[in-house]
Amino acid sequence: MSTVLIKALEKRSSRSEYSSYKKIVEQINVIDFSKLSEGNLLNKSTELKNKLLQGHSMDDILIEAFALVKEAVKRVLALTAYDEQIAAAIAMHKGKLIEMQTGEGKTLTAVFTAYLNGLTGDGCQILTFNDYLAKRDAGWMGPIYKMLGLTVGYVQDTMNIEDKRQAYLCDITYVTAKVAGFDYLRDNLCYDKNKLIERPFNFAIVDEADSIIVDEARIPLVIAAGGVDNDNTLYITMEAIKKLKPKVHYDKDEYEKNAFLTEAGLNAVENMLGIENLYAEENYKLLNEVHNCLYAMAMLKKDVDYIVKDNIIEMVDEFTGRVAENRHWPDGIQAALETKEKVGINSKGRIMSQITLQSFICLYKKLAGMTATAMDSAEEIREFYNLETMAIPSHTPCIREDYGDVIFTHKEAKYKALVAEIIKIHATGQPLLIGTCSVKESEYLAEELKKADINCNVLNAKNDELEANIIEQAGTLGAVTVSTNMAGRGADIKLGGPKEIDRDKIVTLGGLYVIGTNRHESLRIDKQLRGRAGRQGDPGMSRFFISLEDDLIKQYGIDRVLPQIIRPKNQDEPLPSQRIAKKVSQVQRIVQGQNSDLRRVLWQYSSIVENQRFQVYKRRCEILLDTNPFNILEEKNPKIYEELFELLGAEALKDLEKQVALYNIDDSWADFLAATATLQEGINLKVIGGKQPLQEYKIETAKMYEQLQQYIQDRIIQDFETMELSMEGVSELKARIKPPSSTWTYLVKDNTILDALSLIFFGSAGTSAAYLLGAPIVAAILVVESFVQKIKHKEKN
Template identity: 35%
Template structure:
């Protein structure tokens, strides 16, 4: 008797059946148009594309354009590749355009399917990204499908690692761009570290089609992409700065124990500047207030903090030559925790222990959050149904199973379960021998490279020739997979390997033709193809008679999807095939499943050594175990994403702010608002609301105004005037600060001032964001312990993350205001001195007219052009320049200082 659910499915069909039926009318319309488009000339196809672009960009929806665009694309592909898309491929293309995952079996032509939605969406003029799992496939698919797009009048680009910037920008400006998920994510991060719009590569995130979507959006989604700063070893700098700190006297700095902060006084600044010049850390003619001195000032400040705010055996201890922090609440050592931003290194210098360099996270993003940037996302794979819930919940992607063009004829055998792995391997070898004896090609799937090699050794002992697929070499991988369908071939592959290239029975014709032409370039391509196709047809028939491809899996994976991927390699396009899984109670999943109970069952059945149990119940039990493991992994990924979402909201806010700053012509209003907010903050701090004048800290206010606004004002005198309140003093401070900035703008010139504001804003945002990322990393690593105090770690992380972000914005306002108040145009005398210095350097660097080198002028710096003294120096090759000082002339011969030319900081 049929259950109600089964009965309903028989009458109404499954939800998937209804989705597939819903696009029948659209496919029928495309087929009706085929005759009309086949009559067009090659130029006519391109003219149709231009017409569609006008209509799309004029407001007509892409859904309305779909039948005509798909018909045009089908005709373009038929002419360019000799491939006419089947109806099921058109259906797959429609589902992709709708923003779904199209689950299509191996060999159904997913690469061609992607051209339809890519072409249609490219008509909008915003760019389409086709995402692949490796660089080889990105280049291969781009080269192959560019013939289709070219025939239709569209451009194709491919993005790959270490690509020249100009080429990369051009690739992203193309109508359709092929790239790997890694490169897209890294380019997104790199773009948001650039200093101007012109330097950015990507042009937005409109529509992406992700090939092998399960691999990219699920398997690789656990690992974030991280761009780290260079781990510079500055031990020498920390040590030199540390020697200077004990020379400071109380008049040189102000210590605020309440806020645990320490700042230099004006007297202290002068002393530090003089001493840094004397010990050679501050170049001659350079002030502590110059932008080039930022890093040095930071190190000196951190050295001061290390000496005045951190006490040994109180905030930290030294054990085994390592500085270990102490938790102020528990008094326990916090092993592995380090203070950020160079402070830990400053303490290590103070204590005379080894100074450890630190890698700084400059930017990071997870694939989950990167791909959710796209206005529309779609994906293709042979296996997605088992993860349909995750795709829908995380990415809003539905999964549609697209029927195969021909019915699947593969025979899927029940799992064979052995008691020990030794018995299992013996069974596998016997099975391979039997299939190989009749010439049946065999693909053996393993779960790791180690197990592949172990099985390879067993096959060698039996004298069975075979290939082991090396997943590290993509080109070799494609070749081995292409040969895996040949008569008598035995191929061992890890589950993750062999994607992107079909296993065709009898071997891959295209690959054979390419190899033959490469071996004999003078041969006639048509003749070579005819000969190879004739040989292939004969071999294919022999393979078909032997039963088609046999997929033999040596273990069940945690995920049913990975098992289905392997099984799907056999039985492509209606070919016969066979699949079998060999398991043992010693396999990882079987141990998780509970092999003890199964072991008792097998013993009770009186199984002899070497026998296997084969029963549908075993399959059902294993599927349930796999479903549990999949659910657990989904929960872990979901929890990770919840934590990353906190950072992602902040990342988007920072990146959009950077973009606005780069796009803006005039930032004077933004920096003015920041300055006014800083004024509000200092007034609230030193002249609290509803307080009396005798409660005001006018000395503190005077010092804060001097430090943050660069204004030495008689604040104490103002406070004694009759009727003066906080608002009056605020207005005076705003007016004085506006006057100072107007004076600076007049000195620099309006255009230069706007550029200075933009650069200071961007540099400060980047520095603060890097520091913030490190703090969030540290918070994330310790917040889990809050669970022991019955507090939700995620809620704690959200609350503290938000507070840290607010703190970032506050300190950003203060830093920008402070830097702008300190920047000043050079006086005429300083400008003349700088010009003279440049001239002297140029004279020193110029070649002497006499054969013997002329002595350098006395006024020239001692090392004006150190790279010239190097053997093998080449002006055009930076690797031969040695290590030029930042104030030296650039070795490239431009006449500019190194720091303004090739040594310019990004």
């Protein structure tokens, strides 16, 4: 069956399902609770909760529950929910990811679904895009839940443990996916069950779902402990790399996703570092440093990929264009970057635990989501999360005009025409929203507009509350707003601003005019930008100004595949040919598919360790919560057990055994993560002696994990066998096996792994590249063998 036919059948099925939801909406609208007092509304809500306790399903009470919410919304917010919002809420209750256009009221829609699922008492979490939105939405929608007898809370990254625990215990909790994930990791380092923050994961509604579960799905959340590793040669290595010349000593692969040494570069590096063979076994650490330093120098651009603020490297999110809080590149590259900018190495630390956002979100028993752009990634979302995507019709048809791209030969001509267009439109008073691709570009454009005496608001920093307030004003008469990206900005753009001043005049001018200065790799990002205009039937327009020198076009060689006849020399006028625009759209689709394929391969790699992590954490949780008896000491060394029993008593000995076990599980798991991380660097190799990299990775991690369980057990027994059997000995042991005194969290941008995979599956970087990129697998295997030998040595003794 063809893909086209499958999609046609799915579309027909989706329409049929939506029609069934509309019939339920009609039944909801028939119910009139307007004459009930607030007390009787609460009583009705309690009645529905009791029905669930008596064995009724949520579907049995859905119609009455949604009718209650609809009435509460009227009383609290003085709003009447649209039929489309209620239908979308039904779809989410059924476990769908719904696509609703910007301005259609997703925040309110979620309340219906959250209330119904919150009645069970098992908790419903609404995973927002940032802390500001979690706090805002909980405060905004909270009175609705409270009127109906449900508790509501929100979690902020900076909250103390007790405040977080109370928020998680609420029926409805607003929290970012990242904070919830970090709290999960902290709980898995906890030694006292009374200090656990979160409860079992029940139901989650993911807001801005495509950004969280597609764009950021592969980002590992990391919790680390320990201090700075001062034993490094990074400074010397970086100074050597800085002396290399592009095209002479190093080059980039055809997709410009990775850098590699040429033969001349390899010789130069070896001479500068005073070594004979960079690939010798004793130099594997140095080899990784060279690779990391080269990547930091050649691939990461200041004010595009990162900024330096207060002597700290801050990553710029490639999708939002804002500073990504608590985000790192993998530690080796992060440290190389810190060395490059001479800010001091602050990133070193021992990773105690980690989980990808994708794996974390899959922990919930039930999942739903909402976003403005999901259909383009529907297949990937279905595959990874078992979530079906459904498009919800707009309450009022969209009348926005999306104009064709204006394409120029070079950037200078593009910016000249762009500024001229902004000056012309601004003179009429029509509000303008300009979306750029980088912090550097947004600041350049703002400077050019300043020269033309046009003041504009620039959004490219991490201040969500301030940004939301600025976005709210982006639709006012004469407003000019420059933003690096509109995903997750968290505010609706009404014509005339929140109070809709001068709305009629702005309507006659054509509404909000959205301009994109570049095409993104993802079509969804472009759609998110366009979607800011034309909300709820408002007029609006959008257009992209692009050039043949833009990153997307240069990186993927669109300019090289254009026929000579339509590739003129530099000119100020736009290019008339639509063939170029078609090529751009074609490449976007190819790149989006390529990135999806790469995420799929990465999932195959990470799922191996994720399955192992799940087993380790499950056993750890059993020990912590006393749900599975733990008596290894009594089984393996009954003599020591009896002596400690006499010394401490049953309860104290049980607590000591638990602490020893938890410490050794955590410590051994940290060793395991370090070894697998080094092994994962080995996927940079295209061919390992003719073997498949994924298969090699499976074999090596399986070998390590097979030894891990016995290794943990041996370490637990060794701690008891080497301790002094006295109260003083017990105190010394407890002092040594304490949990980390301090930890910190961050996210790892693992695109370096993604970049390496692109070489394996989509391109070739040449012999030198294969030689350099393949070398880390040698180091990885050495680490694996070291890990296994360590265990074997332990077994002998």
